[in-house]
Amino acid sequence: MRYIPNSADERATLLAAVGASSVDDLFATVPRAVYHRETPPLPPPASEIEVRRDFGALAASNASLSDWTSFLGAGLYSHHSPAFVSQLLLRGEFLTAYTPYQPEVSQGTLTAVYEFQTHVALLTGMDVANASMYEGASAFVEAVLMAERLTKKKTKVVVSQGIHPEYRRCLRTYLVNFPFTIVEVPVGADGATDAAALAAAVDDATVAVAVQSPNTFGVVEGWDAVAAAAHAKNALAIGVVNEMFSLAVIQPPGARGVDIACGEAASFGVPPSFGGPLVGFLACRDAFKRQIPGRLVGKTVDADGASAFCLTLSTREQHIRREKATSNICTNQGLFALAATMTLSALGKQGLRETALQCLAKAEYLKAGVKALAGPFSLAFSGKTFNEFALRCGPGVDAVLRRAEENRILAGVPYARLDPLGPAHRDLLLVAVTERVPRAGLDGLLAVLRSF
Amino acid sequence: MRYIPNSADERATLLAAVGASSVDDLFATVPRAVYHRETPPLPPPASEIEVRRDFGALAASNASLSDWTSFLGAGLYSHHSPAFVSQLLLRGEFLTAYTPYQPEVSQGTLTAVYEFQTHVALLTGMDVANASMYEGASAFVEAVLMAERLTKKKTKVVVSQGIHPEYRRCLRTYLVNFPFTIVEVPVGADGATDAAALAAAVDDATVAVAVQSPNTFGVVEGWDAVAAAAHAKNALAIGVVNEMFSLAVIQPPGARGVDIACGEAASFGVPPSFGGPLVGFLACRDAFKRQIPGRLVGKTVDADGASAFCLTLSTREQHIRREKATSNICTNQGLFALAATMTLSALGKQGLRETALQCLAKAEYLKAGVKALAGPFSLAFSGKTFNEFALRCGPGVDAVLRRAEENRILAGVPYARLDPLGPAHRDLLLVAVTERVPRAGLDGLLAVLRSF
Amino acid sequence: MSDHGTLVSDSIVRADARLDRRRRFGSLFDATRAGRTGVHLPALDVPAADAGRIFGAQHRAEVAGEIEASEVDVVRHFTRLSQMNFAIDTALYSLGSCTMKHNPRINEEIARLAGFNDTHPYAPEHLAQGNLELMWRLEQALKALTGFARVTLQPSAGANGELTGALMIRAAHVKAGNPRKNILVPDSAHGTNPATAHFAGYDVVELTSNAHGTLDLAELASKLNEDVAALMITVPNTLGVFEERILDIAKMVHDKGAYLYLDGANFNAFVGKVRPADMGVDVMHMNLHKTFSTPHGGGGPGAGPVGVAPALVPFLPVPTVEIDGGVFRLEVDRPDTIGKMRTFYGNFGVLVRALTYIVSYGNRIHEVAENAVLNANYIRRKLEPFYHLKYDAPSYHEVVFDDKKQAAFGLHNIDVAKRLMDYGFHPPTMSFPLIVPGALMIEPTESEPKEELDAFIDAMIAIAKECETSPEIVHGAPHTTPVRRLDEAGAAREASRPGSFAPVLRAPIR
Amino acid sequence: MSDHGTLVSDSIVRADARLDRRRRFGSLFDATRAGRTGVHLPALDVPAADAGRIFGAQHRAEVAGEIEASEVDVVRHFTRLSQMNFAIDTALYSLGSCTMKHNPRINEEIARLAGFNDTHPYAPEHLAQGNLELMWRLEQALKALTGFARVTLQPSAGANGELTGALMIRAAHVKAGNPRKNILVPDSAHGTNPATAHFAGYDVVELTSNAHGTLDLAELASKLNEDVAALMITVPNTLGVFEERILDIAKMVHDKGAYLYLDGANFNAFVGKVRPADMGVDVMHMNLHKTFSTPHGGGGPGAGPVGVAPALVPFLPVPTVEIDGGVFRLEVDRPDTIGKMRTFYGNFGVLVRALTYIVSYGNRIHEVAENAVLNANYIRRKLEPFYHLKYDAPSYHEVVFDDKKQAAFGLHNIDVAKRLMDYGFHPPTMSFPLIVPGALMIEPTESEPKEELDAFIDAMIAIAKECETSPEIVHGAPHTTPVRRLDEAGAAREASRPGSFAPVLRAPIR
Numbered sequence A, B: 001m002r003y004i005p006n007s008a009d010e011r012a013t014l015l016a017a018v019g020a021s022s023v024d025d026l027f028a029t030v031p032r033a034v035y036h037r038e039t040p041p042l043p044p045p046a047s048e049i050e051v052r053r054d055f056g057a058l059a060a061s062n063a064s065l066s067d068w069t070s071f072l073g074a075g076l077y078s079h080h081s082p083a084f085v086s087q088l089l090l091r092g093e094f095l096t097a098y099t100p101y102q103p104e105v106s107q108g109t110l111t112a113v114y115e116f117q118t119h120v121a122l123l124t125g126m127d128v129a130n131a132s133m134y135e136g137a138s139a140f141v142e143a144v145l146m147a148e149r150l151t152k153k154k155t156k157v158v159v160s161q162g163i164h165p166e167y168r169r170c171l172r173t174y175l176v177n178f179p180f181t182i183v184e185v186p187v188g189a190d191g192a193t194d195a196a197a198l199a200a201a202v203d204d205a206t207v208a209v210a211v212q213s214p215n216t217f218g219v220v221e222g223w224d225a226v227a228a229a230a231h232a233k234n235a236l237a238i239g240v241v242n243e244m245f246s247l248a249v250i251q252p253p254g255a256r257g258v259d260i261a262c263g264e265a266a267s268f269g270v271p272p273s274f275g276g277p278l279v280g281f282l283a284c285r286d287a288f289k290r291q292i293p294g295r296l297v298g299k300t301v302d303a304d305g306a307s308a309f310c311l312t313l314s315t316r317e318q319h320i321r322r323e324k325a326t327s328n329i330c331t332n333q334g335l336f337a338l339a340a341t342m343t344l345s346a347l348g349k350q351g352l353r354e355t356a357l358q359c360l361a362k363a364e365y366l367k368a369g370v371k372a373l374a375g376p377f378s379l380a381f382s383g384k385t386f387n388e389f390a391l392r393c394g395p396g397v398d399a400v401l402r403r404a405e406e407n408r409i410l411a412g413v414p415y416a417r418l419d420p421l422g423p424a425h426r427d428l429l430l431v432a433v434t435e436r437v438p439r440a441g442l443d444g445l446l447a448v449l450r451s452f
Numbered sequence C, D: 001m002s003d004h005g006t007l008v009s010d011s012i013v014r015a016d017a018r019l020d021r022r023r024r025f026g027s028l029f030d031a032t033r034a035g036r037t038g039v040h041l042p043a044l045d046v047p048a049a050d051a052g053r054i055f056g057a058q059h060r061a062e063v064a065g066e067i068e069a070s071e072v073d074v075v076r077h078f079t080r081l082s083q084m085n086f087a088i089d090t091a092l093y094s095l096g097s098c099t100m101k102h103n104p105r106i107n108e109e110i111a112r113l114a115g116f117n118d119t120h121p122y123a124p125e126h127l128a129q130g131n132l133e134l135m136w137r138l139e140q141a142l143k144a145l146t147g148f149a150r151v152t153l154q155p156s157a158g159a160n161g162e163l164t165g166a167l168m169i170r171a172a173h174v175k176a177g178n179p180r181k182n183i184l185v186p187d188s189a190h191g192t193n194p195a196t197a198h199f200a201g202y203d204v205v206e207l208t209s210n211a212h213g214t215l216d217l218a219e220l221a222s223k224l225n226e227d228v229a230a231l232m233i234t235v236p237n238t239l240g241v242f243e244e245r246i247l248d249i250a251k252m253v254h255d256k257g258a259y260l261y262l263d264g265a266n267f268n269a270f271v272g273k274v275r276p277a278d279m280g281v282d283v284m285h286m287n288l289h290k291t292f293s294t295p296h297g298g299g300g301p302g303a304g305p306v307g308v309a310p311a312l313v314p315f316l317p318v319p320t321v322e323i324d325g326g327v328f329r330l331e332v333d334r335p336d337t338i339g340k341m342r343t344f345y346g347n348f349g350v351l352v353r354a355l356t357y358i359v360s361y362g363n364r365i366h367e368v369a370e371n372a373v374l375n376a377n378y379i380r381r382k383l384e385p386f387y388h389l390k391y392d393a394p395s396y397h398e399v400v401f402d403d404k405k406q407a408a409f410g411l412h413n414i415d416v417a418k419r420l421m422d423y424g425f426h427p428p429t430m431s432f433p434l435i436v437p438g439a440l441m442i443e444p445t446e447s448e449p450k451e452e453l454d455a456f457i458d459a460m461i462a463i464a465k466e467c468e469t470s471p472e473i474v475h476g477a478p479h480t481t482p483v484r485r486l487d488e489a490g491a492a493r494e495a496s497r498p499g500s501f502a503p504v505l506r507a508p509i510r
């Protein structure tokens, strides 16, 4: 086997050196009843030629966003990834390194993670960000758990229904065994969280108030109201963001009183890859940093006084604190945090803003196009949006999707995909647009709608 | 522009530092009559998004061998390239280095080139090989010119018509201004060079006798006869090889008296890339090494006595000897010689042989299939072949190609493509097969033939 | 090979470090230059939007402090950064428990096919059949290797798989009427095990290992009762020792109505040789980024599929991938499901790599385990004379030495580890198992050739001798890395200082 | 930045070099292990062939001496090798005339699309329309930038382009009745120019440069006659100086019925600013691997397209790419063609990269020239006080200093060059122009940022000072590279030794 260097002769030499007469000897403490001597029930080894053929055929049977005009978003947005990113990610020094436990031989990874943390802090307006979380939903759960540790003995969390249904589902899944009440607050006719209902739901037992912006209907929320509602009862405000480009044109949670920001940073050049691996993030105010979950890279000096980076505050973590740790997370999303960092570095201040403005302009163009239609379509909500909006489909969501597919267009995500068993919003299609789609693509979608 | 780092402000700083008031000042010695102040007549800059879209469409309009069953060869054979090769070639340290003039910071390239030279020497059975030539045909021309320098004052070269027509065309092109006669010797009914005619063509004025094996009809030639014919008149024997895998199962020219081996090494994992870049090679006996063209890497030691590699015998080269140089070649095929070296390293002794045996077996299977056909097809020649043979097509070559295309099969290369204006062999299709084609592909081609 | 221990004290003339470009890599934030940009977009082809007008008071005018750099600057920065990393692509990476094995490049190629990489999870199922089939095939392969009834591919990493498993266990107990209170975890366990038990709502009851480093069955019996939801063990455990009495353990656990959870991070030691379900295991997570070779990428991503016995199948997270009449689909309607562990379906790109790897080995995958165990035993045998071994039970895929012998010379595991860097190797794991103070946990994996093992062994022996003859050199190590030994305590102090992480903003957010 | 010249003499403790894996990289041939293999093929799915029976006496049983290594070994070997290289991706590469500029990664991505990379040159034309269109578009772009009537994309590199041009010139003269005898080449020319002239069948007549490093028009006049086939010049020349009197020169040449050949290796200095055809140039090759940024790959490949004035169009090599009614085709029937310079159509993959680059710059491509010239002038201005400049005519894209000042301290250009490595930069070109003894030819290109230029300048100044204060350090340089200064004379002696290259065969060929 090409991945095992030692030849049969060399293996025999090693066996002799350890004093074993066969490989079976080395497994002597495995109960015989369960020890297999026959080959595993798998087909024979596949060569690279066969792997390319077999997996190539699988890949070819999927709709690649490279070949289709796509308006799919709903928490995962397909933005441009600069060509150098995927090539530099292939450098073995990045790809095949472990978590940088040994800083003297890991300054590359550590510096990049420190930069990732800085990007996230700048974008969200926060003081500290961690080295990454798995993805947006688990980052959100961790933010709530963090708020619980910070506020102590409180038992309730108030959550907007504008938060992505899968994020809310995860919250319920992870928190099922905690003595917690999750109160959901609906959105109003503008698609934004009902501010009065939100404030009313918060009480002295409330750990945190969580809102997403742009929310799952694409509507931009006001952070001030969230912070005010939370702080009125000494709860923490949690801001969820999963379209990070919005933060180049919209005030960030950290500038508007929010205490913990979390969500998904995959917009920065991370390939959608059928939904993973992505890049969760979590950022907070300085005062809360000792309760941040996951890895954190900090600055220090070496024996010669040269500045350098290393993992720090690890007494928060499971390998030191075990069941008292701030989280059980160990492996995170290193490589894709690096991808996001590379992309952000290349975009820079100017590219970030320009990309955001293009997304905004294209979404506005589409919305104007929808409004101009005579047909059975309307914008579901009146609130401001960034690059995604909910389209109410008279003819039914499926009919629209099918008609669009005939034109190699993925028209959007049915809200029902996000919340398959829930009863609400069956007629909503979430339509997202990024800088990858040229005007011809936008006009193509409008033409499909016009055909109804 | 993203490839020019300095901002407008920084450029102004530099301009001020050099004491120029504008960029135009720096071009003051360009005659005004030809100096352009307007922008060049090209479209505006394209972003990566547009480049991907535009070039992606061009690429999609070609028949990729990844999607088609291909029997195309005729001097360029599509073999398996291990996955790691193209990824390691992307390492900036290989990709973006220049020719290793400064050995202290180029040991990576130099070591790999030395290995390439060693692989070529081992495969061809020669003592020395150079760092690469452009491709097979120019390597062949250089071999003839080298023979001319070695034999001095002779004026004739004897060339088999079994040598790829484009190689022979190049020879005529490059040699047109030399006082040279090129005598071509035909192949016999077995497809091999007519040995008697070859011997007869050689005289005391003959510089070299050149034969290709397997030849352009796929037929394996006998090196002994070539060497004997050449040496009888103190000429040199040149062996051309452009399917290097053949050397894993067939005696190499160096073991059978040939003096200079040359040709194409692209079979070793170099992508066909519509015919270039490829990897020419040239190898010879030790006695001739001072006349070898191109770069050569040798061994030495550093100031600490550590062994190391560097370019050597450079007094052969144009940058030192100018018009007296052994060749005008400067830039060669470094990166793809590296690709071939990587591929050969991974294949190793065992993989080389196994690949060759698979090619041979698949070609034999096809030939047997052709022989078993009742229809209007036959093997054009009776000689032994390796992985390519000439198919005589009763229905005409074009009809076969078209019928095969309907089944996404590229059935072979019409001999007429190699020699478009020549009159011979209009009914021959050169059919080549490699380890990339599974049996189903072979059967597919046979089914096409059977349908006539 | 054998004259190790010779020290070379070289006096070399360096260029002024401040002038040597190779030694000046800080954060790119410190090298940002106003006016530069590294990405360029197509010209806007629709009317521009006035963000200020649209968002009013919520408009943000710029992301102050963000980097400004050209493509050249960025490519160079990250290339230079990478050159400061140690990686499996260059040498043996002895970091125990982390299974740093060769990461085949074909896996990267396949995972990057646009038909996988550039697909959206909410694309209609009929336009994602290849992706669904791939997930289905991976589940079948993992079932074949583990013997479990089903495997969920959703968990994002090992720890997330542990939590998934613990939540399923709890859901099953709840359904049976009593969630129970405790999870038993041996003292040799990886830190994620107790942390996971806690986050699943359980109290952790620690089991003290016996003299062989394995479970003390008497202690287990004494702590097993109807309050125990599960026993969470690692096989082979973090000492590299196989739980010889695993069948008895399983029976004891089951007899009390508890579940047996297996931390499968060490599956590399027995993949293809033993099916965990056959041992009575009810739940096990697998680290695809260990046993199945998906690259660690400097910290992640991973994937932590969880296999379960039939009793736990109803509780799997949604969606599952099902096949009906040759068509693959996502099943969301599973009434007893624990719910969702994350958005979408899992770290799909990691799953692609893992299946590529499994298919490449096919029915020879047991050679992974055989060679991993052989290599570890070879190292053990060669280093035993030089390093103390607290537990001498047979080793599987890793061996845990400690620094008892070196402590006599005032040196600790960290000194040995740092010195190893000067010899060009990555140090062993030191942070656990907690039951071995001064641990040096070494896991070579199956993908190390004999000559690399020998070179590593020679280096370790040379260091053992240096500890005796030149302790100050070992203590001052590393000497040849991009930076010297770091002040990690200083890092923690700095991190604790108020405002220490706050990015330098040249202007307020506007 | 300004306190350069401070030396740091560091005494560091290295691990025994024989034990440090990072320092033991030789040829993989020295690390081959019997029985290993790194590639694995599909099982043979047709009856096996008996090679021994088929080839009889011509059968070869094995390639004795070939490497035996696993995939792991091979990936590590080449990764380690790469780490010993200097590259443009890490720092400024001052190698003059070589135009070491940033190589954009999008070019690599595009060139690797299977629709380009995995296509065969003998595929039917209707199945290669994208490839043909790409070649056609590149020709149009190069025509637009040069003003030539046509451009052949066939030549494999610059020198091959030179030969193509020279052969066309000769064919034109032959057709006109007299091939003529000489080509005039200035003494500042790159070595390929005289070599090419020779291989095209001409005698080389050298022209002595004047005090400004440019052509002496009186000398030119004296050597121009009806035996002269062409004048072959470089603009800007290898000193970085523009031929101010180019229009007069062209007229003089044309008046004698000769052709003006321009070595376009330095097109980077004026692309988008001046069209060579407007200057009276009849033939010019371009190095796509310089001006158009295709990577040098440690020695190649390149591509050397040649543009020609209308008079030379009939002589272009075949095939050309033509468009008829929207369909692209290869034209092989060109009666006056010189023939073919190579198999197939050129280094297509390099052409793909070049067109990607040109399209990315579009109508801003003149900024390449402007910034290349600006950067070179900045270096010149800053280093003029420290290094001697033999020719003080205005510099374009490069500047050629020499070691006259350093020679006073017994040091030469090579010492400065080697010392520069310790500062993390690639040395300048030293082997030419021959008219500047002790040359240090520096070409920064447009893709270097100011801070990198400054760091390079600081290093050069520090070295100039070291030459005065610590000449032994400069003389002993480099000190920090993977190997120390090599014995190149020893290499030549070794290479000359009979049998020195012969691969070690453990057995005779059988």
Ligand SMILES: Cc1ncc(COP(=O)(O)O)c(C=O)c1O
Pocket: A329, A330, A331, C097, C098, C157, C158, C159, C160, C190, C192, C234, C238, C263, C265, C266, C287, C302, C303, C304
């Ligand atoms: C024994 C053991 N269990 C669990 C884990 C946790 O896995 P992950 O890092 O993927 O969350 C690890 C890996 O670090 C481990 O070694």
Ligand SMILES: Cc1ncc(COP(=O)(O)O)c(C=O)c1O
Pocket: B329, B330, B331, D097, D098, D157, D158, D159, D160, D190, D192, D193, D234, D238, D263, D265, D266, D287, D302, D303, D304
């Ligand atoms: C001025 C000049 N002319 C010609 C050449 C030859 O080009 P190539 O190396 O592509 O053959 C070079 C490059 O080395 C050069 O610098």
